Amino acid sequence: xxxxxxxxxxxxxxxxxxxxxxxxxxxxxxxxxxxxxxxxxxxxxxxxxxxxxxxxxxxxxxxxxxxxxxxxxxxxxxxxxxxxxxxxxxxxxxxxxxxxxxxxxxxxxxxxxxxxxxxxxxxxxxxxxxxxxxxxxxxxxxxxxxxxxxxxxxxxxxxxxxxxxxxxxxxxxxxxxxxxxxxxxxxxxxxxxxx
Numbered sequence: 001x002x003x004x005x006x007x008x009x010x011x012x013x014x015x016x017x018x019x020x021x022x023x024x025x026x027x028x029x030x031x032x033x034x035x036x037x038x039x040x041x042x043x044x045x046x047x048x049x050x051x052x053x054x055x056x057x058x059x060x061x062x063x064x065x066x067x068x069x070x071x072x073x074x075x076x077x078x079x080x081x082x083x084x085x086x087x088x089x090x091x092x093x094x095x096x097x098x099x100x101x102x103x104x105x106x107x108x109x110x111x112x113x114x115x116x117x118x119x120x121x122x123x124x125x126x127x128x129x130x131x132x133x134x135x136x137x138x139x140x141x142x143x144x145x146x147x148x149x150x151x152x153x154x155x156x157x158x159x160x161x162x163x164x165x166x167x168x169x170x171x172x173x174x175x176x177x178x179x180x181x182x183x184x185x186x187x188x189x190x191x192x193x194x195x
Contacts, residue, residue: 007077008077009074009077009080009081010077010080010081010084012081013045013049013081013084013085014084016045016085017042017045017084017085017088020037020038020041020045020088021038021088023037024037024038024041031100032096032099032100032104035092035095035096035099035100036092036096038088038089038092039089039092039093039096042086042088042089042092043086043089044175045085046082046085046086046089047158047162047175047178047179048178049078049079049081049082049085050079050082050086050151050154050155050158050178051178051179051181051182052071052078053075053078053079053082053151054151054154054155054182054186055181055185055186056068056071056072056075056078057072057075057189058182058185058186058188058189059071059072059185060072061189061193062185062188062189062192076130079126079127079130080127080130082123083123083124083126083127086120086123087123090120115157115160118153118157119153119157122149122150122151122153122154123150123154125146125150126146126147126150126151129143129146129147155179155182155183158178158179159179159180159183162175162176162178162179163176163179163180
């Protein structure tokens, strides 16, 4: 079945974020645990959407099919959906800091905040330039450089976040799969084209 076209993907993601938030509030009320549920779930949705977005061209090259071609056609909207899900994650973190500061704030580590902040700088830059007008204004080569750099920065940060955790907690293995699979697919596509 083809993916829903254009902005409906973003609307579905927004609906999913709303359902996750309402379900968390229903389960735990207005509490730190409810906010942490939203933080965890939005991060999981975000890593899947990002991985689909960043691997779309490699997937269609390595496994050409109607499904992978549809994925590539909808890449922009999957990327915007990722931005929406990860912004929900950021809003959850901000809510923790403001409404339930302890122990969240005291446990924050500056070395971890810097790459996370950098990921959000790129995320917003990519979201704001995910349109034809931005491509025309920046020029296709500069636009491509921005998006490729931003995606690799986000990919590396996801890998650094989830892969080490997978060695400590089996619950993170499936999440670690995505940041490992994406560069594997992209490298395999590059190697095949090179040969």
